[in-house]
Amino acid sequence: MPWNPETYNQFKDMRYRPFFDLADLIQHAPEMKAVDLGCGTGEQTALLSAKFPDARFLGIDSSAEMLAKSKMLENEQLRFEKDSTEELLTRDETWDLIFSNAALQWSDNHQQLFPKLLSRLNSRGQIAIQMPYQPGNILNQLLAEVAEQEPFRTYLAGWNRPSSVLTIDEYARLLFENGMEDLNLSLRVYPIIAETPETFFDFISGSALIPYIERLNKKQQQPFVNAFKERISQEFPKFAALYAFKRLLLYGRKK
Secondary structure (H helix, E strand, O other): OOOOHHHHHHHHHHHHHHHHHHHOOOOOOOOOEEEEEOOOOOHHHHHHHHHOOOOEEEEEEOOHHHHOOHHHHOEOOEEEEEOOHHHHOOOOOOEEEEEEEOOHHHOOOHHHHHHHHHHOEEEEEEEEEEEEOHHHOHHHHHHHHHHHOOOHHHHOOOOOOOOOOOOHHHHHHHHHHOOEEEEEEEEEEEEEEEOOHHHHHHHHHOOOOHHHHHOOOHHHHHHHHHHHHHHHHHHOOOOOEEEEEEEEEEEEEEO
């Protein structure tokens, strides 16, 4: 099941608030060489490029569907490539800014990933990363619960996607032990208020639900979706309802 930009962008305003909060942490430096990991449609990378007009930005994403419109945004200071974070790290390249908004939660083993990322920063280079705090977000928990129920556990052959996202204390230690200073780390709630359970389902269907649907055949997908929707209704019996969506914002500068 490919990423669908239209579904993802239904909640564009909600997804942009943490982006702007993260971008505000970045300090201007002359002629930065910058990379945006998991840039999606490239719109946010273009906003960053406009914020730092003397920087050279590369946006990478592994989804051709999400990148489809990015070529229209390219200019002398901004370009895009289809690539993954893991593949980028095989290159012999260093950066003045590593930026990633709501993407690295899809990468595995952050205990190994983050030191590799930080090793690619130049002296005084900056890292700015935002991720949903999946272990503390109820919709992610409900999704995992449904996947453990039968018949879905059998349909998925026992597969369930564990979150690779660590605690804020673990990220603080990783950044400190890998030579970062000026640390600014926070766990923030970005509330989502919904009038119906369908809104909460739609929000997660454009992201965390995708790998589950990919592993189910067509006959299995709708029963799984129905069971997930029912679980959301049980968790939120009264509407309008508020979903306290938690996100991690991580910033540091290399010594």
